[in-house]
Amino acid sequence: MQSLKRKNHELADTLIQLEVLNKATQQGIQFPAFTQKLRDINLFPLKPTQLEIFQVNVGKMCNQVCKHCHVDAGPDRKEIMTRATMQQCLDALALTNVKTVDLTGGAPEMNPDFRWFVEEISKLGREIIVRCNLTIIVANKKYYDLPEFFKAHKVHVISSLPYFSAARTNAQRGDGVFEDSVKALKMLNAVGYGQEGSDLVLDLVYNPSGAFLPASQGGLEKEFKQKLKQGFGIDFNNLFAITNLPISRFLDYLLESKNYDGYMEKLVNAFNPVAATNVMCRNTISVSWDGFMYDCDFNQMLDLKVAKIAPQHISEFNEAALNNRSIVLNQHCYGCTAGAGSSCGGTTT
DSSP: OOOTTTTTOGGGSHHHHHHHHHSOOTTOOOOOOHHHHHHHTTOOSOOOOOOOEEEEEOBSBOSOOOTTOSSOOBTTOOOBOOHHHHHHHHHHHHTSOOOEEEEESSSGGGSTTHHHHHHHHHHTTOEEEEEEOSHHHHHSGGGTTHHHHHHHTTOEEEEEOOOSSHHHHHHHHOTTHHHHHHHHHHHHHHTTTTOTTOSOOEEEEEOOSSSSOOOOHHHHHHHHHHHHHHHHOOOOSOEEEOOOOSSHHHHHHHHHTTOHHHHHHHHHHTBOHHHHHTOGGGSEEEEOTTSBEESSHHHHHTTOBOOTTSOSBGGGOOHHHHHTSOOOOOGGGGGGSBTTOOBTTBOOO
16 A cells, blocks of 8 residues: 555645535535634634643654555655754753653654654653554564663653454554554563553554544443453553544545545534533644644644744744644544544543
């Protein structure tokens, strides 16, 4: 499987994705504007609260090509953050009281300066999250020591695992992914991750495999813990249930399977004002591989930069200006406000 960009697919163009999201469907359905939903609950314009999380995408290169990937990541993606841009991120961080730096990709570990970046963030005394796809740990011997590296820097590891069975996981993420994920989880457990009494946190992420919203996060976590423990002797801390947003490869899937109308209708009808109040873009800044700033990772993938009242690039970071901005919104935002809400840390209500 190739990335949309490698295939020269029309949806590799973010303008076309936005056009699909905003125009009437082939059946003539025009979904209400997300901004109007916020107006109806007196939440527009949506403003930041307090900057607490720096989410940094260090590159789109990945050893997997997952069907639902909103980044359109893969081995054929060459966009990689340079050490110079990483230093600009570090310089900006030093000016703030931001508690958490959330490193993502692609597979962030494939960036050649990944370990240096983790070490430098650690020196600043910030919590570090790494969004690890698990299979990277066993993909090549140069990554085998990642569990020990993560442990040394007390990295909070968050890993995607679509299901506790091979069939459903491999269908979404590729042949052999479940088996490699189990090996990697056991390696993380072996150094103390996810173990009772340990301060090494290992969380899993569940994404639905089709055009439906995730079930109860609490119920899924209980089931995952039971099945992974009984079947494989694996322990972890928390499970985050994340709604798939209708962008990039998941948007392609929705259109190809003729599920787009029904899925968008589900999202719109499940709009939750409480979830809207707690969306992650209110306390997060997302930095792209080339240093531009976005309100969230999903806006980043649609090339919707922060409002122009604020600086656009991390080299011009200004926290006061960012706190004064209005958050950029579009139709995909329904995904974060449906049902129990969805963020990079799971449900928001």
